[in-house]
Amino acid sequence: MSSAPTIDYSEKIPNNVDLAGDRRLQRALESWQPKFLQWWRDLGPVAFQDHDVYLRTAISTDQEGWANFGFVKMPEYRWGIFLASQDPNRTIAFGDNMGEPVWQEIPGEHRADLRRLIVVQGDTEPASVEQQRRLCETAPSLWDLRNLFQVNVEEGRHLWAMVYLLHRYFGRDGRDEAEALLERNSGDLDNPRILGAFNEQTPDWLSFFFFTYFTDRDGKYQLASLRESAFDPLSRTCQFMLKEEAHHMFVGATGVGRVVQRTVELMKEHDTEDVRPYGGLDVATLQRYLNFHYSVSLDLFGAETSTNAANYYAAGLKGRFHEEDRNDDHQLKSDYRTIATLDDGGRVGEREVLSLTALNATLRDDYVEDCAKGVERWNRTLADVGCELRLPHIGFHRAVGEFVGAQVAPDGRVVSAEEWESNRSKWLPTDDDQKYVESLMQPVREPGKMAGWVAPPASGLHGKPVDYEYVKL
Ligand SMILES: [Fe+2]
Numbered sequence: 001m002s003s004a005p006t007i008d009y010s011e012k013i014p015n016n017v018d019l020a021g022d023r024r025l026q027r028a029l030e031s032w033q034p035k036f037l038q039w040w041r042d043l044g045p046v047a048f049q050d051h052d053v054y055l056r057t058a059i060s061t062d063q064e065g066w067a068n069f070g071f072v073k074m075p076e077y078r079w080g081i082f083l084a085s086q087d088p089n090r091t092i093a094f095g096d097n098m099g100e101p102v103w104q105e106i107p108g109e110h111r112a113d114l115r116r117l118i119v120v121q122g123d124t125e126p127a128s129v130e131q132q133r134r135l136c137e138t139a140p141s142l143w144d145l146r147n148l149f150q151v152n153v154e155e156g157r158h159l160w161a162m163v164y165l166l167h168r169y170f171g172r173d174g175r176d177e178a179e180a181l182l183e184r185n186s187g188d189l190d191n192p193r194i195l196g197a198f199n200e201q202t203p204d205w206l207s208f209f210f211f212t213y214f215t216d217r218d219g220k221y222q223l224a225s226l227r228e229s230a231f232d233p234l235s236r237t238c239q240f241m242l243k244e245e246a247h248h249m250f251v252g253a254t255g256v257g258r259v260v261q262r263t264v265e266l267m268k269e270h271d272t273e274d275v276r277p278y279g280g281l282d283v284a285t286l287q288r289y290l291n292f293h294y295s296v297s298l299d300l301f302g303a304e305t306s307t308n309a310a311n312y313y314a315a316g317l318k319g320r321f322h323e324e325d326r327n328d329d330h331q332l333k334s335d336y337r338t339i340a341t342l343d344d345g346g347r348v349g350e351r352e353v354l355s356l357t358a359l360n361a362t363l364r365d366d367y368v369e370d371c372a373k374g375v376e377r378w379n380r381t382l383a384d385v386g387c388e389l390r391l392p393h394i395g396f397h398r399a400v401g402e403f404v405g406a407q408v409a410p411d412g413r414v415v416s417a418e419e420w421e422s423n424r425s426k427w428l429p430t431d432d433d434q435k436y437v438e439s440l441m442q443p444v445r446e447p448g449k450m451a452g453w454v455a456p457p458a459s460g461l462h463g464k465p466v467d468y469e470y471v472k473l
């Protein structure tokens with residue numbers, strides 16, 4: 001199957017995978033489509049479904065011209081199936097089958113593992129739409145409202161991407177999994193989403209900005225390692241998803257950046273750190289939100305050492321971030337690295353492990369490095385008022401891996417349970433913080449106007465001014 005980069009929009013399901021050439025698959029996906037739309041109506045954004053929103057839609061998976069901007073009502077968004085072009089010479093870049101041609105069909109022995117990887121990834125996509133569904137009621141500007149909807153429709157499309165793979169390559173099981181992706185719901189007590197962070201609430205825009213910065217960035221790293229997969233259709237799907245994902249992280253990085261900027265303005269104007277009386281967000285509150293979203297996102301990488309991760313790698317199912325740029329044997333069977341852990345004395349120490357078993361830790365290290373870049377940028381703004389934000393220690397507030405149950409302070413000290421509890425309100429968002437943040441969440445819907453707790457963006461979108469009517473009210 002070689003794909004033309006151009007997407008066929010005359011079809012019921014836009015695609016560049018020649019869906020019309022496989023009637024059975026086409027019919028199966030066309031019968032999933034109304035269920036998806038029903039899910040979107042039931043659990044997508046709670047309002048604005050009938051409004052015109054200035055959205056981008058993929059028209060080609062080429063480098064240029066892949067995104068087309070125009071006004072669309074969200075339920076009429078052309079969700080479809082878009083894979084990056086096939087490279088006929090692509091070979092497996094790592095693991096036991098390194099150097100062999102990549103797979104266009106799934107080898108039987110890897111079926112169960114690949115299905116699991118695809119389902120776990122697929123589950124996060126609609127989960128975030130569910131988590132964010134009420135945010136449209138309190139957007140700080142039309143610009144932000146539009147960005148939220150862009151993220152939401154693209155997460156919906158990422159669900160399509162995974163559902164296509166399930167339907168096309170996994171037969172009956174795949175079709176069942178595709179149904180289940182619409183049946184599990186974020187925060188549902190009986191049938192929750194698979195991963196913890198995707199059952200947390202995203203109740204306000206401050207959380208949304210931190211979520212898109214930290215949690216969508218986990219998505220970037222997961223997709224980037226699946227892009228390395230020997231299963232070529234998965235690789236090509238992820239490659240295209242990553243292009244869309246970049247915008248989500250832009251929303252987070254610039255969102256937090258604009259909050260920080262506004263905080264600094266208010267601090268200077270009123271010569272105080274306590275900007276709450278002036279409707280701003282103080283740095284200590286921002287730090288607590290950062291601590292929360294960062295630590296729950298670290299959990300998404302799984303335990304530092306993992307036999308599953310080692311097996312996925314050896315089998316060629318899931319690689320490392322930028323696998324091909326690495327100068328090693330891409331087998332990792334005689335490579336060692338250290339991971340942070342608690343030593344026998346209960347202090348933070350290190351232990352040496354086989355690199356092959358520590359791939360989750362390696363991916364997480366790359367992620368942490370990436371996270372730090374945004375924090376540095378925010379700190380350039382904060383330097384003006386002598387403040388800074390910090391990523392907490394890797395052991396802080398963890399529910400997965402080496403530090404589960406340990407009382408690690410943000411600065412990396414292991415403290416007593418009492419000390420940890422008595423500092424909880426300094427380290428993590430409190431009820432009071434949440435109430436205050438909630439009180440700031442007043443919708444602003446006049447083009448170009450911004451809520452008082454966030455600065456305007458540096459520029460508009462796609463050549464449009466900041467005061468453009470991005471959502472037609
Ligand atoms: Fe996504």
Ligand SMILES: [Fe+2]
Pocket residue numbers: 155216219245248
């Ligand atoms: Fe995303």
